[in-house]
Amino acid sequence: MVVKVRRTSGSGASVAVEAESGALGREALLKAALDTFVRQGFHGTSMRDIAARAGASISATYYYFPSKVDLLKTIMTGVTEDLIAAMEAARDRAGPAPADRLAAIVRAHVRLHTERQAEAFVGNSELRSLDAEDRAEMVALRDRAGAVLKGVIAEGLAAGVFTCPHPGEAALAILTMCTAVASWFRPEGEAAPAEVADRYADLALAMLGFPGRA
Amino acid sequence: MVVKVRRTSGSGASVAVEAESGALGREALLKAALDTFVRQGFHGTSMRDIAARAGASISATYYYFPSKVDLLKTIMTGVTEDLIAAMEAARDRAGPAPADRLAAIVRAHVRLHTERQAEAFVGNSELRSLDAEDRAEMVALRDRAGAVLKGVIAEGLAAGVFTCPHPGEAALAILTMCTAVASWFRPEGEAAPAEVADRYADLALAMLGFPGRA
Numbered sequence: 001m002v003v004k005v006r007r008t009s010g011s012g013a014s015v016a017v018e019a020e021s022g023a024l025g026r027e028a029l030l031k032a033a034l035d036t037f038v039r040q041g042f043h044g045t046s047m048r049d050i051a052a053r054a055g056a057s058i059s060a061t062y063y064y065f066p067s068k069v070d071l072l073k074t075i076m077t078g079v080t081e082d083l084i085a086a087m088e089a090a091r092d093r094a095g096p097a098p099a100d101r102l103a104a105i106v107r108a109h110v111r112l113h114t115e116r117q118a119e120a121f122v123g124n125s126e127l128r129s130l131d132a133e134d135r136a137e138m139v140a141l142r143d144r145a146g147a148v149l150k151g152v153i154a155e156g157l158a159a160g161v162f163t164c165p166h167p168g169e170a171a172l173a174i175l176t177m178c179t180a181v182a183s184w185f186r187p188e189g190e191a192a193p194a195e196v197a198d199r200y201a202d203l204a205l206a207m208l209g210f211p212g213r214a
Numbered sequence: 215m216v217v218k219v220r221r222t223s224g225s226g227a228s229v230a231v232e233a234e235s236g237a238l239g240r241e242a243l244l245k246a247a248l249d250t251f252v253r254q255g256f257h258g259t260s261m262r263d264i265a266a267r268a269g270a271s272i273s274a275t276y277y278y279f280p281s282k283v284d285l286l287k288t289i290m291t292g293v294t295e296d297l298i299a300a301m302e303a304a305r306d307r308a309g310p311a312p313a314d315r316l317a318a319i320v321r322a323h324v325r326l327h328t329e330r331q332a333e334a335f336v337g338n339s340e341l342r343s344l345d346a347e348d349r350a351e352m353v354a355l356r357d358r359a360g361a362v363l364k365g366v367i368a369e370g371l372a373a374g375v376f377t378c379p380h381p382g383e384a385a386l387a388i389l390t391m392c393t394a395v396a397s398w399f400r401p402e403g404e405a406a407p408a409e410v411a412d413r414y415a416d417l418a419l420a421m422l423g424f425p426g427r428a
Binding site: 038039040041042043044045124125126128129164165166169170172173174176177179180183184191196199200202203206207208209 | 252253254255256257258259338339340342343378379380383384386387388390391393394397398405410413414416417420421422423
């Protein structure tokens with residue numbers, strides 16, 4: 001709203017400043033919502049809690065996000081879209097061999113879950129807090145992430161390099177074990193994210209019956 | 215308290231009746247707490263919500279569980295102790311071969327997570343809601359469950375039947391993929407619990423580099 005008013009003033013510089021501060025305000029609210037959802041759960045959090053944590057007014061909070069569920073949806077959608085993009089980019093960079101493509105997808109999945117632990121936790125624990133329509137949209141978005149993995153498993157089976165008799169369960173097992181990295185990974189632990197990602201790629205390939213390491 | 219009063223009456227029969235109704239009341243409160251935590255989260259749930267759902271009075275609720283966190287701890291401890299017992303019993307029934315023991319543990323883990331989905335969800339989403347001391351106790355209890363699996367992986371590595379170079383990650387991957395069954399399993403789905411459990415046992419063995427099926 002502020003940005004719109006300033007736009008009518010015709011001052012390019014002030015539009016840029018306000019737009020930037022708007023983006024920052026929005027990011028600060030998303031960050032505050034994420035922190036509060038992690039600590040108190042969605043149902044235990046009020047818009048007032050989020051505004052207070054972001055150092056924002058209630059009216060500014062409602063301006064950016066008409067409801068608490070909009071904050072939750074934005075968080076969940078954002079991390080899932082980033083996950084899909086990361087998996088697809090990793091797959092496409094890996095070349096044509098199914099084992100390389102699978103390893104790249106698993107590494108990208110694990111890396112993202114070592115970096116965005118809070119969003120992953122909220123994504124898993126608060127799916128219940130969306131209404132049926134929003135939940136269906138989120139499940140469909142996650143299915144797209146699953147489809148990236150399943151597509152490469154299908155390529156490997158078709159090429160005869162994967163031999164797993166239960167590709168459906170293998171895909172679910174890989175997706176969930178990689179997602180769970182967000183729940184146990186600690187930056188101060190023995191293995192760095194890239195090393196964990198490599199080990200998980202090996203485990204996933206072994207599960208699919210691929211002989212050796214990609 | 216009711217039981218105690220009746221005990222002083224010296225009537226064995228009425229003690230038994232009251233004790234039974236006490237156990238039922240306790241179970242009803244645990245069930246109500248579980249249902250409410252699943253729907254609203256721990257922080258979004260009040261003792262009044264739990265009492266209302268159980269059809270109990272507030273005073274009876276506080277009699278059995280001095281605080282909301284006692285209900286949460288009882289739920290989380292109960293399912294984890296049952297998980298450990300199920301894994302240990304399955305392992306011990308499976309005989310001496312590490313692959314058989316591992317497959318039995320995985321099957322028991324998966325089976326429990328197809329049966330107790332709500333408790334598994336609350337266990338994962340509400341660990342944050344325990345204070346530091348209770349959380350440490352719960353983590354230690356879960357570590358005991360993990361140790362059952364890790365022990366058998368170590369047996370298999372020592373015997374040379376497992377060849378996985380990352381047994382630590384493999385154990386975490388197996389535990390988390392089996393736990394996640396609680397989040398996606400649907401009784402009306404294509405595979406019955408026993409079939410899912412068998413497939414997961416195969417996947418776990420493949421991950422550990424075991425050739426063939428236990």
